Amino acid sequence: MTENYEITKKTVHKLLPRRSPYIHKGDCGRALILAGASGMAGAAVLAVRASMRSGAGLTYICTPKANYQVLQTAAPEAICVDWDRVADKLAGRGNDPWNYDVIAFGPGMGVSASARRMLKAILLSYDGPLVIDADGLNLLAREPELTGFAQNYSGELILTPHVGEAKRLLEDVNLDQTTSREEMAEALVRKFRGIAILKGAGTLVARYSSALKTGAVTAWRNTSGNPGMATGGAGDVLTGVIAALTAQGLSPWDAARAGVLIHGAAGDLAADDKGEYGLIASDIVEELPYAIDEIINMDVTGDEDEERKS
Numbered sequence: 001m002t003e004n005y006e007i008t009k010k011t012v013h014k015l016l017p018r019r020s021p022y023i024h025k026g027d028c029g030r031a032l033i034l035a036g037a038s039g040m041a042g043a044a045v046l047a048v049r050a051s052m053r054s055g056a057g058l059t060y061i062c063t064p065k066a067n068y069q070v071l072q073t074a075a076p077e078a079i080c081v082d083w084d085r086v087a088d089k090l091a092g093r094g095n096d097p098w099n100y101d102v103i104a105f106g107p108g109m110g111v112s113a114s115a116r117r118m119l120k121a122i123l124l125s126y127d128g129p130l131v132i133d134a135d136g137l138n139l140l141a142r143e144p145e146l147t148g149f150a151q152n153y154s155g156e157l158i159l160t161p162h163v164g165e166a167k168r169l170l171e172d173v174n175l176d177q178t179t180s181r182e183e184m185a186e187a188l189v190r191k192f193r194g195i196a197i198l199k200g201a202g203t204l205v206a207r208y209s210s211a212l213k214t215g216a217v218t219a220w221r222n223t224s225g226n227p228g229m230a231t232g233g234a235g236d237v238l239t240g241v242i243a244a245l246t247a248q249g250l251s252p253w254d255a256a257r258a259g260v261l262i263h264g265a266a267g268d269l270a271a272d273d274k275g276e277y278g279l280i281a282s283d284i285v286e287e288l289p290y291a292i293d294e295i296i297n298m299d300v301t302g303d304e305d306e307e308r309k310s
């Protein structure tokens with residue numbers, strides 16, 4: 001790891017596109033989220049609501065039919081996509097093209113055979129930005145075949161593990177008690193050749209420094225967030241934020257860095273309001289619009305450029 005930077009509100013102020021008065025929902029991107037199998041409709045709700053609260057023009061949720069009622073009540077603005085139809089399409093039946101600007105796979109998906117089939121087919125047939133979280137990461141960790149497909153994915157891959165998931169993904173790499181988070185993020189980039197977001201206090205966003213995907217790895221450390229975010233579902237929210245920013249046209253790298261900062265900033269607003277103990281993931285979702293608004297409207301005149309850390 002040769003370069004280290006910090007992700008600040010000012011970084012994100014520069015990255016977020018401003019909206020034209022004439023913009024319409026088609027200009028704000030289409031995000032497909034696959035989430036919420038087997039009793040985990042909540043994970044799907046959190047990811048979907050986070051995507052909508054972060055500005056995606058259209059958010060689609062592929063989830064089992066049993067979850068539709070929950071989804072259409074908790075997130076009526078989202079469009080439910082039939083799980084079986086997606087499975088058919090992935091199996092080559094039906095010929096409508098992938099019509100999404102980004103796909104996010106994993107929150108509460110479980111590791112069933114059908115979840116595995118879906119991930120495999122997406123890795124083989126989609127070529128847009130692909131965010132893999134939670135059970136998507138667990139599937140990669142269990143299945144060398146899927147790891148191989150991920151390593152050769154034709155689009156840009158964004159992996160969002162916490163340290164526990166990262167250790168599972170890196171079982172073949174020599175990690176020990178002295179392995180730092182920076183070294184772990186670097187190992188993820190070298191293994192999967194995509195963008196690695198290693199979550200936790202001071203989330204790291206890392207990728208190869210050069211487009212050739214060789215040599216040095218660059219890592220940016222997030223400066224927002226607080227211990228109140230150590231609560232179930234907070235990661236599902238992050239997946240939705242990154243999907244929405246990518247759908248709106250940020251590059252996966254910019255969406256990853258902006259996404260973690262905005263997610264942490266929303267968590268900080270939630271902690272200001274409720275304190276750290278009682279903060280829940282839904283509170284982070286509700287603060288996303290205020291965090292984004294504050295960052296877009298912040299005054300940066302006369303500020304020094306202080307992103308480079310070392």
Ligand SMILES: NC(=O)C1=CN([C@@H]2O[C@H](COP(=O)(O)OP(=O)(O)OC[C@H]3O[C@@H](n4cnc5c(N)ncnc54)[C@H](O)[C@@H]3O)[C@@H](O)[C@H]2O)[C@@H](O)CC1
Pocket residue numbers: 039040041042043044106107108109110134135162163164165200232233234235236
């Ligand atoms: N309402 C819902 O439907 C929710 C669904 N969720 C989904 O539930 C599924 C499984 O989540 P689990 O929490 O069971 O599995 P995890 O893989 O997140 O956690 C399993 C174990 O991994 C270890 N671990 C977790 N975070 C760690 C960290 N930061 N550092 C080191 N070790 C860590 C701990 O030993 C933990 O008990 C995921 O698909 C997730 O998206 C959760 O997000 C919670 C909310």
Ligand SMILES: Nc1ncnc2c1ncn2[C@@H]1O[C@H](COP(=O)(O)OP(=O)(O)O)[C@@H](O)[C@H]1O
Pocket residue numbers: 134162199200201202203224225226227228229230231232233234235236237238263
């Ligand atoms: N102490 C902390 N400081 C800052 N951010 C944190 C802290 N603990 C957790 N977070 C953030 O909250 C989210 C938790 O995600 P994750 O561990 O995947 O939870 P879940 O699987 O329940 O959704 C991550 O984005 C992480 O960076």
